[in-house]
C-alpha cells in the first residue's frame with residue numbers, strides 16, 4: 001500500500017477513525033515489534049480515550065526476544081495489555097483472548113451491573129500502513145469466521161466478524177498515519193520499509209543501518225557477510241562497509257566497479273526479511289542502558 005500523507009488525507013482518515021471508534025469497545029492497535037515507538041501513532045491515545053486498549057507487537061518473529069519482552073513489560077507497566085504476535089505464522093494468537101478479557105474487564109463489569117450479560121466485545125484493528133493489519137485479521141479471524149452482516153450505523157463496507165461468542169471484529173482496519181516528528185522516527189520507519197523508499201536514497205539508508213547495527217548488534221554484519229566487513233559508527237566508514245558488502249556478495253557493475261546500490265538493496269532486504277537476524281531497533285526508555 002502506498003499512501004501519501006498530505007494533510008487532507010490525514011484529516012479524512014482521522015474523521016473516518018473517529019466514526020468507527022464510536023462503534024467499538026476495544027481498540028486493537030498493531031505496532032511493529034522492531035520499532036514499537038516509531039510505528040505507533042499517539043493520536044490514537046487521544047481518539048480512543050474512553051475505550052479499552054490492546055497493543056499487539058506484530059512481526060515479533062523479526063524482533064529480538066529481549067526487545068519483545070521489554071516492550072510487553074513496558075506497556076503492561078503502564079496499564080495497557082500487550083501481546084507479541086507473528087501474524088504470518090499465527091504464533092501468539094492464542095494469548096489474545098485472555099488479553100482481550102483483561103482489557104475489557106471494566107466494561108464487562110459495568111455491563112454486568114446494568115444487567116447486561118454476555119454482550120460480545122466489539123473491536124477494531126488499527127495501525128500505520130504495512131504493520132500487518134490485513135494479515136492479522138485474516139490469520140485471527142481465519143476461514144471459519146462468520147460475518148454477521150451489515151448493521152445500521154456501520155460505515156458502508158464495514159462488517160462485523162464474529163470471532164467467538166465474546167468478541168466481534170470490524171472487518172476493515174483503521175489506517176493510522178505514520179508520525180513524522182523526528183529524523184530518527186523517519187529513519188526507523190524507512191528501515192522497516194514502511195515509508196515509500198523510492199523517495200529515499202537507498203545507499204544512505206543502508207549506511208544508516210550499518211551504523212545502527214554496528215552500535216547495537218556488533219558482529220552481526222560479519223556473521224552474515226564475512227569477517228572482512230568493517231564495523232562503523234560514522235558515515236564515511238559506513239560507506240566503506242557497504243563497499244565491503246558489495247565485494248563479499250559480488251555486487252559489481254558493468255565497468256567492474258562496485259555496485260553500491262545493489263549492495264544497499266541486498267542489505268536492506270536481508271534486514272527486512274529477518275535474514276540478518278531478529279533485530280529490534282528501539283527499546284523502551286528505561287531499557288536503553290541494557291541494549
Ligand code: G4P
Pocket residue numbers: 001058059060061062085086087088089127128129130131132133134135136
Ligand atoms: P497492512 O494491512 O497493515 O498494510 O499490512 P499487511 O497485512 O499488508 O502486511 C504487510 C507485510 O507484512 C506483508 O508482507 C505481510 O506478509 C507482512 N507481515 C504481516 N504480519 C507479519 C508478521 O507477523 N511477521 C512477518 N515476518 N511479516 C508479517 P509483504 O511482503 O508485503 O507481502 P507478502 O510477501 O506476505 O505477500
